[in-house]
Amino acid sequence: MSVPSVEEKAKKAREKKALYGTDVDLESYESEAREHEAVEKAEELPSEVKKAALDVGVKLDAEASGAYVQMDQTPVVAKSLYEGVEIMDMASALKKYDSLQDYWWKLVAPDADKYTADVAEAPPAGYFIRAKKGMKTVFPVKSCLYLGSTNLNQRVHNVIIAEEGSELHVITGCTTPSHVQRGLHIGVSEFFIQKNAKVSFTMIHSWGKEVEVRPRTGITIAEGGSLSNNYILLRPVKTIQTFPTATLAGRGAVASFNTVIYSTMGNIDVGSNVNLNAPETSAESISRVVSVGGEVIARGRMTGRVPGARAHLECVGLLLSDKGRIYSIPELDGQSRDLDMSHEAAVGRISEEELEYLMARGLTSEQATSVIVRGFLDVEIKGLPEELKQEIKNITQREDLRGA
Amino acid sequence: MVFSSAIFFCYFSSAIFLLQKGIIFPGEISIAYSEVIGLLDINNLYASIGGKQVLKDVNLHIGQGETHALFGPNGTGKTTLLNVIAGIPRYVVDSGSITFKGKDITRMSMDERARLGIGMAFQRPPAIRGLRLKDLIKIINPQADAPSILKRMDFEGFGDRDVNRGFSGGEVKRSEMVQLLAQQPDFVMLDEPDSGVDLENIKLIGEAINTLTQKDIRPSARTKSGIIITHFGHILEYMKTDRAHVMLDGSIVCSGNPKEILEQIKKSGYEGCVACLCPA
Numbered sequence: 001m002s003v004p005s006v007e008e009k010a011k012k013a014r015e016k017k018a019l020y021g022t023d024v025d026l027e028s029y030e031s032e033a034r035e036h037e038a039v040e041k042a043e044e045l046p047s048e049v050k051k052a053a054l055d056v057g058v059k060l061d062a063e064a065s066g067a068y069v070q071m072d073q074t075p076v077v078a079k080s081l082y083e084g085v086e087i088m089d090m091a092s093a094l095k096k097y098d099s100l101q102d103y104w105w106k107l108v109a110p111d112a113d114k115y116t117a118d119v120a121e122a123p124p125a126g127y128f129i130r131a132k133k134g135m136k137t138v139f140p141v142k143s144c145l146y147l148g149s150t151n152l153n154q155r156v157h158n159v160i161i162a163e164e165g166s167e168l169h170v171i172t173g174c175t176t177p178s179h180v181q182r183g184l185h186i187g188v189s190e191f192f193i194q195k196n197a198k199v200s201f202t203m204i205h206s207w208g209k210e211v212e213v214r215p216r217t218g219i220t221i222a223e224g225g226s227l228s229n230n231y232i233l234l235r236p237v238k239t240i241q242t243f244p245t246a247t248l249a250g251r252g253a254v255a256s257f258n259t260v261i262y263s264t265m266g267n268i269d270v271g272s273n274v275n276l277n278a279p280e281t282s283a284e285s286i287s288r289v290v291s292v293g294g295e296v297i298a299r300g301r302m303t304g305r306v307p308g309a310r311a312h313l314e315c316v317g318l319l320l321s322d323k324g325r326i327y328s329i330p331e332l333d334g335q336s337r338d339l340d341m342s343h344e345a346a347v348g349r350i351s352e353e354e355l356e357y358l359m360a361r362g363l364t365s366e367q368a369t370s371v372i373v374r375g376f377l378d379v380e381i382k383g384l385p386e387e388l389k390q391e392i393k394n395i396t397q398r399e400d401l402r403g404a
Numbered sequence: 405m406v407f408s409s410a411i412f413f414c415y416f417s418s419a420i421f422l423l424q425k426g427i428i429f430p431g432e433i434s435i436a437y438s439e440v441i442g443l444l445d446i447n448n449l450y451a452s453i454g455g456k457q458v459l460k461d462v463n464l465h466i467g468q469g470e471t472h473a474l475f476g477p478n479g480t481g482k483t484t485l486l487n488v489i490a491g492i493p494r495y496v497v498d499s500g501s502i503t504f505k506g507k508d509i510t511r512m513s514m515d516e517r518a519r520l521g522i523g524m525a526f527q528r529p530p531a532i533r534g535l536r537l538k539d540l541i542k543i544i545n546p547q548a549d550a551p552s553i554l555k556r557m558d559f560e561g562f563g564d565r566d567v568n569r570g571f572s573g574g575e576v577k578r579s580e581m582v583q584l585l586a587q588q589p590d591f592v593m594l595d596e597p598d599s600g601v602d603l604e605n606i607k608l609i610g611e612a613i614n615t616l617t618q619k620d621i622r623p624s625a626r627t628k629s630g631i632i633i634t635h636f637g638h639i640l641e642y643m644k645t646d647r648a649h650v651m652l653d654g655s656i657v658c659s660g661n662p663k664e665i666l667e668q669i670k671k672s673g674y675e676g677c678v679a680c681l682c683p684a
Contacts, residue, residue: 002481026408079628103644109479351530352494353530354530354532356493356514357493357526357529357530357532358532358540359513359515360490360492360514360515360518360523360526361518361523361526361540361543361544361583361587362515362518362519362544362587363543363544364515365513365515366517367543371532371535371540371543372532372535374535375532375533375535375566376533376534377534378533380536
């Protein structure tokens with residue numbers, strides 16, 4: 001019996017609803033996008049794209065190891081500025097490397113649900129980033145996925161390979177300009193972190209009020225490898241559902257997930273799922289959610305399968321309005337002896353005591369709330385270069401993040 | 405009340421006399437007036453927390469440039485009094501009034517009181533995640549020289565740390581002083597600023613309180629005032645106080661010279677002190 005191809009699997013899963021999140025009617029979106037003109041350098045992009053990228057923390061003209069920009073379905077920039085990193089658009093990469101088939105759809109199943117199936121059936125678009133063996137980059141690869149046409153179903157499939165002993169930092173901003181009324185973004189990402197490689201992946205989302213988002217991410221980390229995965233969502237969105245899965249496959253692999261959400265509306269269903277499959281592995285997932293409206297479901301699942309694995313989940317929510325909901329679901333699944341797994345979850349309001357303390361210093365109630373909210377969202381992220389830390393800080397410390 | 409009216413009459417009539425003789429100018433009468441009514445005037449104050457009345461007929465008058473000490477056993481209402489003056493909403497004034505700088509602040513919100521010039525060093529302040537101490541200093545007072553304030557309190561390493569987060573008992577107290585030095589209130593309330601503090605830092609805190617209450621300038625030029633709650637009195641060796649009060653069961657029952665009162669408390673306890681110095 002032959003193994004079904006990606007296309008065959010996808011075809012069967014066309015109607016398969018996702019386990020979590022609201023169901024999206026794919027038929028109501030257009031799958032054909034107009035073409036955009038490619039440019040040589042990120043600096044030559046239309047100013048509205050550069051501005052939108054900047055708004056999600058991606059300074060395209062600042063120092064970088066390279067850049068990838070996709071407008072709708074067209075990769076318009078795919079350029080490496082550093083010999084240690086290879087950056088290509090996915091279609092070109094698949095043509096160049098036959099061996100990429102060993103990575104293609106290996107961490108995310110094409111038939112996982114109708115969204116992965118939809119991406120599998122579309123022509124490949126997305127980035128291929130490879131950090132070459134032993135090459136360490138400090139400046140991040142900057143990427144921007146720009147959904148610029150109303151009613152479009154933007155489909156992206158990315159692959160990141162960090163080869164043995166490499167170090168790679170990637171920042172991706174996903175955004176829509178304000179004139180886009182409605183849209184759908186489906187992004188499949190597969191990250192391969194090989195022996196002793198170190199990767200940070202920072203994703204900042206800024207979508208529109210009528211945009212639906214379904215990222216599908218699979219990550220594998222080999223012996224001694226590490227991942228710092230950071231997700232930031234501070235702008236309104238209609239719906240998002242994502243549950244990236246990381247497998248710590250080699251001894252001593254480490255994964256850390258940081259999630260920062262400021263919710264004003266919509267249905268946001270996010271989290272992380274980590275399998276600790278090798279000795280001495282450790283994982284941490286920290287999420288901070290502020291809601292002044294909308295529904296946030298913060299999931300976290302850790303499965304420990306070998307002795308000595310360590311996992312910690314932390315989900316803290318501040319609910320600042322009656323219009324919001326924060327539903328925290330931490331799950332720990334221990335399947336071996338000698339595990340060290342823990343979680344803490346708390347959902348509540350701002351502490352009166354903290355408010356009063358700041359008001360005793362002369363801050364108004366509104367100022368004090370804003371200071372506390374911004375402090376709450378200021379998650380300490382380890383393993384990031386200083387510049388990237390600062391950019392994240394600039395994003396999470398915006399003046400407009402307040403109480404209800 | 406009879407007592408303060410008498411003083412008022414005394415001052416007022418002498419002011420009229422001096423005015424008639426042309427010895428003082430009309431504008432100066434207001435200074436004499438403010439000395440009479442004080443910077444902070446609490447009259448017949450009753451206050452509750454959680455439905456339980458804690459303060460019972462408190463009367464307290466603190467003039468410009470004066471620093472008072474407040475003694476009393478645990479649970480007698482000292483912290484409650486400071487919290488009521490600060491305006492923490494959980495504390496409810498049942499009757500009586502609090503006047504500050506001639507304004508009735510009894511119903512004023514706590515941030516308004518702070519902006520009017522009332523500052524407080526909390527006994528057990530909360531930690532604030534993600535808010536760096538040096539950033540808070542700038543929020544409290546954009547003109548404040550954060551590095552020199554931190555240096556003065558031997559607290560330089562703490563500017564980049566979250567406010568009070570993971571601080572030891574003594575560090576928390578220095579954090580409070582740092583914030584007050586930035587705020588520069590006209591009236592500072594210190595709720596056990598010396599508890600949990602080692603001897604070396606008690607001196608540092610005492611000196612900072614002297615700065616906040618302008619004990620480094622001549623008495624007649626002082627405009628800033630304060631009140632301190634302390635159990636041990638060590639800190640009083642490093643700072644100057646003008647007057648002391650003993651509180652028992654929610655009322656101020658004895659007032660006088662700080663040294664005398666402290667000595668009596670050490671000798672015969674709070675109640676013994678009151679019985680000796682202020683017999684009913």
